[in-house]
Amino acid sequence: MMWVEGDYMCFYDAAGRITGHFGIQRDVSDRVKALEELEQSRAELRALAARLQATREEERTRIAREIHDELGQALTALKLDVAWLESRQSRTDSGIFRLGDASLADRVDQTMQIVRRIASELRPSVLDQLGLEAAIESLVRETTQRTGIAVIFHADDFPRLPDEIASHAFRIIQEALTNVARHSQATRVDVSVRRVGGVIILGVEDNGVGFTPQSLSGLSSLGLVGIRERALACGGTLMIRGEPGRGTGIAVTIPVPKP
Numbered sequence: 001m002m003w004v005e006g007d008y009m010c011f012y013d014a015a016g017r018i019t020g021h022f023g024i025q026r027d028v029s030d031r032v033k034a035l036e037e038l039e040q041s042r043a044e045l046r047a048l049a050a051r052l053q054a055t056r057e058e059e060r061t062r063i064a065r066e067i068h069d070e071l072g073q074a075l076t077a078l079k080l081d082v083a084w085l086e087s088r089q090s091r092t093d094s095g096i097f098r099l100g101d102a103s104l105a106d107r108v109d110q111t112m113q114i115v116r117r118i119a120s121e122l123r124p125s126v127l128d129q130l131g132l133e134a135a136i137e138s139l140v141r142e143t144t145q146r147t148g149i150a151v152i153f154h155a156d157d158f159p160r161l162p163d164e165i166a167s168h169a170f171r172i173i174q175e176a177l178t179n180v181a182r183h184s185q186a187t188r189v190d191v192s193v194r195r196v197g198g199v200i201i202l203g204v205e206d207n208g209v210g211f212t213p214q215s216l217s218g219l220s221s222l223g224l225v226g227i228r229e230r231a232l233a234c235g236g237t238l239m240i241r242g243e244p245g246r247g248t249g250i251a252v253t254i255p256v257p258k259p
Helices: 029-088 104-122 125-129 132-147 163-184 219-233
Strands: 004-012 018-027 150-156 188-196 199-206 237-242 248-255
Touching: 029 104, 125 132, 125 163, 132 150, 132 163, 132 188, 163 188, 163 199, 163 219, 163 248, 219 237, 219 248
Parallel strands: 150 188
Antiparallel strands: 004 018, 188 199, 199 248, 237 248
């Protein structure tokens, strides 16, 4: 198939009738083909990105479960063994099971806490066990404790979502809060999840330094790129609002499948 574009000019007589025309036509088949190939490449890259995200989420889930189950059980057994040994040591050798100011049991406890934190960061077990709302509540508490930023969670008519969409929604809010902690200098963040008709709206708004259009390009905006790609993977959209000195807000709208 050949694609042609042209420019035309008509000539008129005194009565306004067309007496002739002049035109130039150009073969733009190569340009149209190049645009079609570009759109196809974009679609393939987005499909690849979605597949990579799904694969990474599956791998995170597998690793988190192995860390929690295998390593967690091994540490629990080690703690029981240390406790058994400590209960049988004599008063004269009471320092054998101490490392500095902490006992071996204390060190095992600290290691178990680290293992739980790493497993939770890979894939929060509460997301699979109790659902998205509980996972977001846990994320909000952890973010407040870790950063000192007051993170407030608002939920209205919280919907039940398929596992894949729930995972994307959780990662979107997690990435948005990470961006706030790294760049916003905010003291308060409002996280909201609400259902409006056939869509779910995820909102994260802060009272930080805001942004300029230039700050939305380059390596510093890769977090927003990830949020946008996750939204697109769910058939949704990302909207960003902000200006210097007046904070930043994002809203992700995702269609909710009918039950």
